[in-house]
Amino acid sequence: MSKVFRRIYTYKFLLPAAIVYFVIFIVPTAMSFFFSLTRWTLSDWDFIGLQNFITFFQEPSLSIGFKNTFIYAVVTCSLKVVGGLLLGVLLTSKLRTKSYLRSVVFFPTLVSTIAVGIAFSMMMHPTTGLINTTLARLGIEGPDWLGDTSIALLSVAFVDVWKGIGFATVIYIAGILSIPEEYYEALQIDGGNGWNKFWNIVVPLSRPATNSVIILAFIGGLRSFDLIWAMTKGGPGFATDVIASIIYKQYQGGFYGLATAGNVILFVFVAALAFPLSRYLSRQEVDL
Amino acid sequence: MSRSVRKWMLEAAAVLASVVLFWVPLYFVVLTAMKSAREASLMNLEWPSEVQLWQNIKEVVAVRDHMLLRAFWNSSVLTVLSIAATVVVCSMAAFVMQRRQDRASPWIGFFVLAGLIIPPAIVPTIWVLNELHLFKTMTGLVLIEVALGFPFCVLLYRSFMATIPREIDEAAVVDGYGGYRLFFTILFPLLQPVTATVIVTQAVAIFNDFTNPLYFFPGAKNATVQLTLYNFTSQFVSQYNLLFTNILLITLPPLVLFLFFNKKIVAGMTAGSIKG
Secondary structure, eight states: OOHHHHHHTOGGGTHHHHHHHIIIIIHHHHHHHHHTTEEEOSSOEEEOTTHHHHHHHHOHHHHHHHHHHHHHHHHHHHHHHHHHHHHHHHHHSOOTTHHHHHHHHHGGGGSOHHHHHHHHHHHTOTTTSHHHHHHHHTTOOOOOTTTOTTTHHHHHHHHHHHHHHHHHHHHHHHHHHTSOHHHHHHHHHHTOOHHHIIIIIIHHHTHHHHHHHHHHHHHHHHHOOHHHHHHTTTOSTTTTOOHHHHHHHHHHTTOHHHHHHHHHHHHHHHHHHHHHHHHHHHHHHHHO | OOHHHHHHHHHHHHHHHHIIIIIHHHHHHHHHHTSOHHHHTTOOOOOOSSOOHHHHHHHHHHHHHHHHHHHHHHHHHHHHHHHHHHHHHHHHHHHHHHHOOSTTHHHHHHHHHHHHHSOOOHHHHHHHHHHTTOTTSHHHHHHHHHHHHHHHHHHHHHHHHTTSOHHHHHHHHHTTOOHHHIIIIIIHHHTHHHHHHHHHHHHHHHHTOOHHHHHHSOSGGGOOHHHHHHHHHHHTTTOHHHHHHHHHHHHHHHHHHHHHHHHHHHHHHHHHHHOO
């Protein structure tokens, strides 16, 4: 690059972004490693070593967060992948109501998560909620969706999928539409059926879309907080507590060091799962 | 069964599913917002004996000394300021990031990607804001939104910048343009399509943001629309009609955006993700 262009493309353009990003994001992230080792009141801190982390792993009400976070991320992510792919196929086929259906599937993505959470927790009310009264009319006794500790997490995950599947679908639609027409023509010459088209062409060739959906949905699932908080506040008991909601609870309780330790754990958790996953997925893509 | 019949049935099933899964919840929200408190508490799909939507709106707006109006004002200010700052800051950064390749480039790319993946550290961020006297201030929250939106937006801008030929820069330099004039008078206007995408996607994200105002903008005076809605859940335990009126009111702005910019939003979201 010539000297003139080095002056034209000066790093001064990067400076405002760099300052904001550094001060607001990088510095707190770096500081979190230190403050997670302290008992902390914002104005004052005591160094207590790994005590916060030990508490996190030993206290059942805290360590349940690992399991729940993982389950929540896996369930929402896999449902979004499968559902998004199927909806993507459906919404790229020749339907008359295609654009209507696309809008309907996508719209929940834009609605406030809190609003969705409140509306669904009303509908999931065990006795008067819309879901169970409808089931009762069909002669089925519906469970206590959000009150039963064994299914509460899954109920919230279902609402998460309802809200987020439009995004996955849109990515799949873009991926499926970018598959060259020749593949379908070749399949027709070879006499393949609809199943072959789906399994041998659409699934492997929309692989980049699948990878994006997996990564985005999985990371989103690991970090999710607002929907869970709006619907159950981590309850009943600690049945739907994830790491992010535990961080908020500890923050509210004034345990800043412990909350920060939670942040560090979430950081490590996300990084340890997301980086290898993305590397694995991108390697698969090359092999294709 | 012939192909066309099967296709017709598939389509009918899809439309039916869309009605059950989408229109029924929406209908439920609208219906409840129109009812009296007593009828709303039944949580059913029956038509209200008396439609009192307007009365509910007036009532919910008046709650806690017109808190909702203040929340709408706060959310609007937050959204507009954050987007304005994001557009300027991210487009400038993307310009250099895309045009200039040197030893620093991989590092910059690494930090940007890290920002997409890593959750922000909450209490240390509060601590930093506190040290800067920006905690519980609009300025502080705007900075948060800009910093956390930066990785996504800068990637959008960067991939669009790559489609603008470098010859334009060279011609401008020959004509004696400096960096700032080149960027602000020639390149920035060319970025208009992606700027529109950034504005629309960020508008939805920031207007709907709950977590960041919850942590970094506490206090009754500071409420944003999502926080008000959340706070009302405890106040309106026996007044679901008002709660749902509130839901309806704060869903309107994104709905309007959706009606006008549907394509733009979808384009932006896919552009950001497919390239990864």
